[in-house]
Structure formats: C-alpha cells, structure tokens
Amino acid sequence: MEGPIVVAIVFAFPVVLTWIIIRHKEHAAIIEKGLSPEEMKSLYGNLGKAPSPLSSLKWGILLITVGAALMIGLWLRDIQNMDEGFIPGMMALGGGIGLLAFYFFAKKEQPAK
Numbered sequence: 001m002e003g004p005i006v007v008a009i010v011f012a013f014p015v016v017l018t019w020i021i022i023r024h025k026e027h028a029a030i031i032e033k034g035l036s037p038e039e040m041k042s043l044y045g046n047l048g049k050a051p052s053p054l055s056s057l058k059w060g061i062l063l064i065t066v067g068a069a070l071m072i073g074l075w076l077r078d079i080q081n082m083d084e085g086f087i088p089g090m091m092a093l094g095g096g097i098g099l100l101a102f103y104f105f106a107k108k109e110q111p112a113k
Contacts (some may be wrong), residue, residue, distance in 0.1 A: 052082050061105075064100045070093025 030040055073090035076082055 054109065057105070058099075058102045061102045062095055065094040065098030065101070067093050067094075069097075 030043070035043075069090040072088065072094075073087035076090075077084060077087065
C-alpha cells in the first residue's frame with residue numbers, strides 16, 4: 001500500500017510545482033504589463049462558464065458509441081470465440097463514428113456566417 005502512495009506523490013509533486021511556477025510567472029507578467037482586473041478577467045473569460053450544449057452532446061454521443069462498440073465487441077468475442085485484441089479497435093471505430101455523427105449534427109446546428 002505504501003508503494004503506490006509514494007509513487008503518486010513523487011510523480012504529482014513536479015506537476016503541481018510546475019503548475020504553481022507557471023501560474024506565478026503568468027500573474028507577474030500580467031501585473032508587469034499593468035492590466036486592470038477587468039482586462040485580466042477577460043483573459044480568463046471562459047474558465048468559469050458552463051460548457052456549451054454542443055460540447056455535452058459531443059461527449060454523450062462519443063461515450064454512447066464507444067460503449068455500444070464495447071458491448072458489440074464483447075458479444076462477438078463470446079459468440080464467435082474471437083481474440084480480445086479486436087475490442088480496442090471496435091471501441092476506436094465506435095468513437096470515430098460517434099465523432100463523425102456529432103460533426104454532421106453540429107454543422108447543421110451552427111448558423112451560416
């Protein structure tokens with residue numbers, strides 16, 4: 001039990017430290033340029049906002065198609081006694097089909113420019 005915790009700490013520490021250093025340098029540069037708080041908020045404009053409905057739709061379609069491909073792959077493995085190596089390929093194929101379906105749906109939903 002101690003091994004995985006130590007490994008997690010050893011790998012997480014540099015990531016967290018790098019994030020803190022980058023964030024500090026970023027804030028120092030913003031202060032150095034003399035940006036107002038309103039201008040600073042505009043830089044981070046999308047961070048607190050809810051994702052768009054199309055984003056939620058994309059993830060829903062993707063997870064449904066990957067899940068369906070996994071179920072079909074497991075069913076084929078049991079029925080046809082196939083090797084398990086094709087299941088990740090089925091999942092990738094399902095994900096690709098889901099992303100293509102989302103693309104065509106989103107293209108219809110976006111207003112013409």
